[in-house]
Amino acid sequence: MHSDHETYFGFSLLSRLNKSLETLVGILEGISIDSIINAREIDFLNEWIRYCDDVRHLHPFNELIPVINTALADGVLTEEEKLDILWLCNRLDTNGVYVKGVLRDMQQLHGVLGGILADGKITEAELTGLTDWLSEHDHLKTCWPYDEVESLVSGVMLDGKIDDQEQLLLQRLFSEFIQLADDKTITNPPTLMGDQIVGLCTFSPAIKFEGSWFCFTGASPRFKRRELKEVVERLGGKFTDSMSGKVDYLVIGAEGNPCWAYACYGRKVEAAVNYRKTGRNVQLVHEIDFHDAVSDVLGT
Incomplete structure (x- = not known):
């Protein structure tokens, strides 16, 4: 665990x-x-x-x-x-x-x-x-x-x-x-069907850090949440622990939570999906894609 x-x-x-x-x-x-x-x-x-x-x-x-x-x-x-x-x-x-x-x-x-x-x-x-x-x-x-x-x-x-x-x-x-x-979330990010995102996470997301709000749910096998917050802020983004309408990216950790009631995901994911249904452009991003975006920005 x-x-x-x-x-x-x-x-x-x-x-x-x-x-x-x-x-x-x-x-x-x-x-x-x-x-x-x-x-x-x-x-x-x-x-x-x-x-x-x-x-x-x-x-x-x-x-x-x-x-x-x-x-x-x-x-x-x-x-x-x-x-x-x-x-x-x-x-x-x-x-x-x-x-x-x-x-x-x-x-x-x-x-x-x-x-x-x-x-x-x-x-x-x-x-x-x-x-x-x-x-x-x-x-x-x-x-x-x-x-x-x-x-x-x-x-x-x-x-x-x-x-x-x-x-x-x-x-x-x-x-x-x-x-x-519940030890893994999405092993393969979903793709598009027409103009609709199928599943939870955006396929190959273009992540903009500068001025964007990030929230995290689940757990990462690589970093503590504090470390993820530091990465976001170092790249010009803002971090919040609460899922709200201002969030641009909800990053889903590569490890789920066995305490969550709804199988693999919890309250933040459900809230983000509901925001997306109302037209709010919140992107659900798998942790793998988040780390890839960080590497692209830092050139590592």
């Missing part, structure tokens, strides 16, 4: 349990959304179990994980076994301790997207199932990332087929939600 997260980790146990439970529900829906569960998707589910190892002795996972392990013992997850696990998840959630409503459904959406991409390929059948899921959860409209996912999926499904470029766009967007341990 990144040192920037250690302060908060001990205070977020309940929220991490909540997120893990809802993510599991989403993963199960995602890997079976085309009515087929293959070996790579089973491996992905096993990876989720390994990720939850530090809480497997706690309720509800002390009840849930043994059931999952039994179901996966033969290397196959049948429809009945999946339904049994989902039933248990719902039963464990009936006492009101765990998250309800929009937050719960958003966490499940992240799991669904991760489950769909678990085998590295997105099919038309999976997008058909995802379209049905989105329709059943249309109360999430205007909440990031529901709108972005729905827009891209609708565009791709107009002709009922996924071409190579669309496959790449879908994989890049969905991959933002597949990191179970």
